[in-house]
Structure formats: C-alpha cells, structure tokens
Amino acid sequence: MDSDEYSFKAFSEHAFYKEVNEALVDRAHLEPGWTVVDVACGSGAITALILERIRGARDAMVIGLDMSATAIREAGEKVAGVRDAVVDFVQARAEEMSESIKRAVDAVVFCNGIHYIEDKPGLMTEVYKTLKPGGVFAFNTGFFDGALPPETVKYYRRWMMKALRKLKKEYNLRPEHSKVESRMQLTADEYIELLRAEGFEIKSKEIYPGRVTEQGWIDLSRFSDFATGALPGIPLATASDVLVESLKETFAELEEKAWPRNWLTVVAARP
DSSP states (O other), X not given: OOGGGGXXXXXXXXXXXXXXXXXXXXXXXXXXXXXXXXXXXXXXXXXXXXXXXXXXXXXXXXXXXXXXXXXXXXXXXXXXXXXXXXXXXXXXXXXXXXXXXXXXXXXXXXXXXXXXXXXXXXXXXXHHHXXXXXXXXXXXXXXXXXXXXXXGHHHXXXXXXXXXXXXXXXXXXXXXXXXXXXXXXXXXXHHHHHHHHHTOEEEEEEEEEEEEEHHHHHHHHTSHHHHHHHSTTXXXXXXXXXXXXXXXXXXXHHTOSEEEEXXXXXXXXXX
16 A cells, blocks of 8 residues: 555545535635635645635635645645636645744634644644634634533444454554554544634534444554554554554444444634
C-alpha cells in the first residue's frame, strides 16, 4: 500500500462526514469575497465547501494549508475547475500558519484536525495573528472528551482490546504508552478556555451528533494519522491492518450498522 492509500480522501467522501462539516461551515457565516484559510485541507472536500460560500464575488480566495504534499495534490485536483475564485495551496504545518500565509484573512476553518495539535495554545496564537480584526475562527472535532455517547463506550473498548490482543499475539508488539498519554483529549470547556485566554470572543459552541458507519471506520483506520495515533509506535501498515481486522470483528459481534459519535463545533471571532 503506497502513501496515497493512507490518505484521508476515502473517509472525507462519506455522507456523514460531509454533514458535520457542512454544519460547521454554515455556522461560520462565511461571506462572498472573503479570504479563508482551510487548515489541514486534506483531500479538498472542505476547500470545496468553503468555495461554495465565498465564490462569485471579487477577491474571493481560499488558501488550503496542509503539511502533506499528497493532500495538497488531491485538494488541487478536487477544485481544479474553479474559475470565479482564487485557490492557493501552501505546504506547511498549522503551527506555522501566520508565517506561511503572510497576510491577514477573514476566516480560518479547521475541520476535524485540531485534536492532532499538541501545542493548542500556540495554535490559538497563530490563528489570532492570521485573522483580521473581526475575523472568524471555526473548528470542529470528533475527538474530544465528550465525543463518545455513553452507550458506545463498550464498542470502542471492545475494538481496542481486540486490536491490542492481535498486536501481541500475531506481531509481539505493544503501543508506546508515553505517546498514548500525550494524546489526551480536551473537553469542550477546555477548548473554550484556550480561545478566551488568547482573546477570542465565543460566537457559538455546539455538540453535533453524527453516526459513523463500519466502512467509515475502516476508511479512517486506513488514514495514517488515525492509525498511528490509535496505536502509537506501531508501524503504519501493521497498525492499520490490525485496526481494520479488529473493527470488522467488533461490528460483526455487535450487529450494528453505525456507531454514534459527537462532534464539537465552535465558532469564535477576533475582536
């Protein structure tokens, strides 16, 4: 399996994922003619959503930011036919945003990726510096302390226990626990505290309910960041295969078609 097959593209095409991100973009109230940064633009699905809201007016522009050359290529292909807005892509880390963009923008949108950022206060600073006064920061995440409805905890526990047993039995491997601990998830209130500490005004905070299908989880398990985050220290191919095999067994035993998942959706503004 090559690097393209460990990309986010397959997961980003699922209907449930589009729905939660459309909800975020709608709540951001993007306006025609704005300049918007799409952080961790991935395969370009969110870039296309943003373009639908701002295109057709003079000076409309989307800047897709991603550290992956593969993701930028996929995003470029996704929006290649756009003629009534400027689309640019920058290969850089989110934590380098202000230095990489080098201009003030109207909005920054970060879909389902903020949980991967270790220095979240530093990220808030970068977003604040990149926005114009009055600019909007909108983000969501399906990985926060509160993402799991209580009735689904047993699903994830069973899945991960199967994965750990399979790793040990078939590969004699165990995840690196120090890296697991570094991925501790924040609560919704903790995200709000970080934003306010940076000087943002909170416009809205919502918990958006979604349902992730079995195929959705399979595709997410084939995404490099998720696989190595779920089983840190394990080689990517092994982590991905083990997650997929364990997931299929879990779905078969539970006889479920999809698992509920909460997405935190936040919109803030720079005064």
